Amino acid sequence: MRKPIDESMLLGELARVLRGSQEKATVLIVEDDEDLARVILATFEKAGIKGQHAPTKRAALQLCQSIRYDLIILDLSLPDGDGFHVVDWLRQQEKLRHMPLVVYSAREVTGAEQQKLRLGPTEFLTKAKVQPQDVETLVLAMLRQYRVVSQPQDEAISGYS
Numbered sequence: 651m652r653k654p655i656d657e658s659m660l661l662g663e664l665a666r667v668l669r670g671s672q673e674k675a676t677v678l679i680v681e682d683d684e685d686l687a688r689v690i691l692a693t694f695e696k697a698g699i700k701g702q703h704a705p706t707k708r709a710a711l712q713l714c715q716s717i718r719y720d721l722i723i724l725d726l727s728l729p730d731g732d733g734f735h736v737v738d739w740l741r742q743q744e745k746l747r748h749m750p751l752v753v754y755s756a757r758e759v760t761g762a763e764q765q766k767l768r769l770g771p772t773e774f775l776t777k778a779k780v781q782p783q784d785v786e787t788l789v790l791a792m793l794r795q796y797r798v799v800s801q802p803q804d805e806a807i808s809g810y811s
Contacts, residue, residue, distance in 0.1 A: 675793045676700045678719045680710040680736060681754070682728050686782070690723070693786045699793070707731035711739055714746060721750040721792060722769075723785065726757070737767050750792050754785060771796055 677699055681687040687703045694701040702717070704710035707728045714722075722740075726733035733753065740746045748770035753759060756777045759767065764774055773788055 674698055674700045675720045676702070676717065677721045677723060677789060677793075678702050678704060678710065678713060678717075679723045680704045680707075680728065680733070681723070681725045682706065683725070686777075689782045690785060693782050694789070697786055697790060699789070705729070707733075707736055710736055714740065714743070718745070719749065720796075721752065721789060723752045723754050723789070726753065726755040726759070734763075734766060737769055740769055750796050752785065752789060752792070754780070 675698075677694060679687050679690055679701055681690070681703065682705050684705065687705070691701040691703060702713060702719075704713050705728075707730050710722075710724075710728075713719075722736075724733045724736060728736075733755070737751070740749060750771045751767070751769040752773045752775060753764075753767055754775045754777060758776055759774050764772075767774075771792060773792065775785060775788070
């Protein structure tokens with residue numbers, strides 16, 4: 651946690667840890683390619699992760715207002731805007747500004763763009779270079795590091811920081 655300590659953030663993180671490994675991690679996939687989103691969702695389901703899909707910027711923002719996600723996978727090209735606007739909006743939300751993020755884009759993201767897209771722990775993947783299974787591997791690693799998650803074998807992994 652960052653100093654000075656934000657009391658509401660500390661209490662939120664403590665509540666999340668106390669929920670324990672019984673609750674599945676929840677990931678939001680912001681992706682306009684329906685087929686790709688279905689593949690990623692199916693991969694996560696097998697890994698014991700709840701996934702939700704938002705095909706547009708507007709849908710993503712609406713879902714983030716009502717559901718607390720543990721991680722967001724974000725495509726940069728959306729039919730009603732771009733991922734930069736989503737990240738800008740998330741930064742303005744007290745409870746979301748440090749959210750783990752995976753930018754999963756069809757194009758390479760420049761260093762300057764990466765700086766604009768950093769939220770909490772942030773990783774950058776290029777679709778042409780990475781398969782959906784690799785996305786799953788990265789997301790599982792990030793969830794293990796930043797959240798208490800349950801494995802399909804009921805093996806609890808902790809380490810939220």
